[in-house]
Ligand SMILES: NCC(=O)N[C@@H](Cc1c[nH]cn1)C(=O)O
């Protein structure tokens with residue numbers, strides 16, 4: 001039996017054990033955006049490092065510095081760099097993933113405790129981080145552990161980079177990658193990232209594009225303290241009124257961004273690109289099912305995909321400082337911060353986006369003749385990434401997908417952002433492949449996030465099989 005077949009067989013035999021490992025890591029609430037959970041994020045990084053070291057990997061814990069979160073100075077969680085295998089006759093694959101997760105509370109609407117993995121009868125493994133990104137991060141570890149258990153060597157040398165701040169802007173990571181490009185990452189032939197999703201629920205895909213993100217806070221402040229609306233309503237400029245007015249000027253109800261000039265840098269759609277939307281496993285019917293309501297703006301599937309992949313969008317996320325609890329509080333909040341972000345696409349420049357957004361909001365605020373103070377703050381950003389899928393690294397991903405799932409993968413771009421993708425490509429000068437494990441309906445960032453057992457188990461095979469394909473592929477045949 002070929003090594004890859006032996007590997008597949010042992011993966012099949014280890015399914016329950018793998019689920020137990022996923023349960024163990026989901027139980028660590030490694031929420032990077034919550035200052036009170038920082039020790040849990042660190043614990044999760046340490047868990048990973050210990051497990052890789054037990055396997056024989058050489059690890060380096062990099063402390064990327066400090067962060068100011070909610071007024072508290074905090075150590076950024078460690079970046080765990082690793083090397084597993086160092087055979088000069090083998091190729092070297094660098095894998096990246098993140099061990100932090102989005103916040104999750106039972107009161108958000110979860111059916112069960114978000115940090116207790118629940119295996120549902122329909123095969124869903126429900127828990128925060130199951131698909132984003134603990135399942136895939138475990139996938140690489142379980143692949144290596146299974147090889148060892150089967151007495152097999154990995155077909156390539158593996159390097160890894162696991163961070164704990166991806167859900168909060170990957171603070172500190174870019175600098176580490178640049179600093180380590182000629183040191184820890186030296187000799188990397190290709191990079192593979194498993195941190196995104198299939199387009200639908202049945203057909204796997206390879207991803208060759210991501211949008212960037214520019215995140216803004218729009219702060220309006222007036223009185224020195226919250227006020228009684230019965231006493232002061234109609235007599236003072238209310239920060240919340242100004243803020244709501246400004247937020248309403250950002251995007252219309254059809255999703256069209258109102259900031260002048262924002263579409264000027266967007267690459268036009270070519271005839272060649274039009275063809276790439278054909279034959280993809282994507283339907284409005286399935287999308288409406290995932291959304292649990294048909295609230296889709298566009299008539300044609302291809303327009304929905306274009307607005308997800310290759311046009312900029314603007315979303316309003318929340319308001320800090322506003323009254324938001326149940327009950328009826330008659331307050332005029334003194335200082336409010338609206339939060340919104342723009343997803344950016346080829347060929348938008350982050351600095352230009354920032355300039356246009358700031359100028360527009362200043363102009364709109366000036367029209368209000370308000371005595372309040374307004375400030376636009378860009379809190380974090382990440383660049384878009386677009387790569388040709390004609391690289392041998394993608395051929396290896398496609399061959400592995402066909403072996404595991406028996407189907408040619410769709411070629412997709414993604415609406416979300418993994419800014420480190422471009423950093424790896426530029427700093428290491430190698431091709432990066434996005435090879436997702438999860439499906440479109442996994443609910444990453446949402447309530448009841450899940451990873452299907454099928455995707456977890458087949459995904460572990462897929463990641464391993466991809467390594468075998470890379471080992472056999474001429475990566476110079478571009
Ligand atoms: N799985 C990728 C992902 O969810 N990325 C986040 C990155 C991000 C940007 N700002 C905060 N998080 C995304 O929202 O796209």
Ligand SMILES: [Zn+2]
Pocket residue numbers: 098132133166195
């Ligand atoms: Zn992720």
Ligand SMILES: [Zn+2]
Pocket residue numbers: 102132167444445
């Ligand atoms: Zn995420």
